[in-house]
Amino acid sequence: MIFCRFTDIGKGNSTAGIYLPHLIIKSQHISTTSRQCPESVLSLFVLTLLLVPNKVLGQFSDQSLTNTTQAFTQAQIVPDVLSSFNPAALLGVEFTDPSTNQSVNVTPGILLSMEQTMKEPQFFLTANVTIPSTIPYVLVIIDPDAPMPQNNTESQFRHMLGGDFHVDNSSKLVNTSAALSDFVNPTPPTGSDPHRYVILAFIQPADFNSTGPELVNASTPRNNFNLTTFGEAVNLGSPIAGTYFLTGPSSNSSASSTSPASSTSSAATSSGVGRSLKAHGIGLKATWGLTLGLVMYALS
8 A cells, every 4th residue: 555645735734645546635735746656656546636626627527437326236237247346437339330330339238149249349539627638457358158048058158358449549449569368259149148348447456468378368268257266366456447338149149229328317417507416426436536547557
């Protein structure tokens, strides 16, 4: 645990502090110098304070973040895959339908056909704060319903696992190294109910490129993968973003199906005051969550 102490400008007392990785702000009065706090942490902390008022009501959708969180609970991804899910950013996923060459955007819970999910998708990451292009991310796609939800004896099936994804100037996550597990398209067997395909983004640990391949490589079976066990072994931490889609056998899939969490409630859109308050409440929480991850990466 790291403790950073700041000086109260108004009183000259060293009463303000931040505990990392758990953020506890004891005072809003901070000085620009500190002998007990690494300069990189202080700089990023102050930068975040400057960014929050400008970004919290920007293009980032807090309602979409809330929808995603609720969708994970409704689909029982929490607790089937994750013990909890508190995303700080939005993960966009875009497939290309090979039959039409049209883009297919994933919204949480959307039902897609096997044909639509045949090619590896593109990934995008957006948040309330500017995401540095130097920070690497780990992406994983798993199926907790293999071989079928009625009898998931091969859960979890690892459809993709890779690191060294970086955000470019269009928010796209671009990979700069070979994946530990290349993308394998969904192929739920005949007679199966639609499967949940869960896509998660993590801030990459500093030693992931050495620890990851020791546990997952080309010879590692894809079935019976355990994301929690793997994450603990490589210090992956909690996901900062995620989404999921459904795919069943050809007769069960439909491109016209929509996500149960894609609509915005009338209560959230009817009042500008209510919307602003909600944006500040949720947006600040999301901002701190992502910022802490970036801080810890900088310190690693």
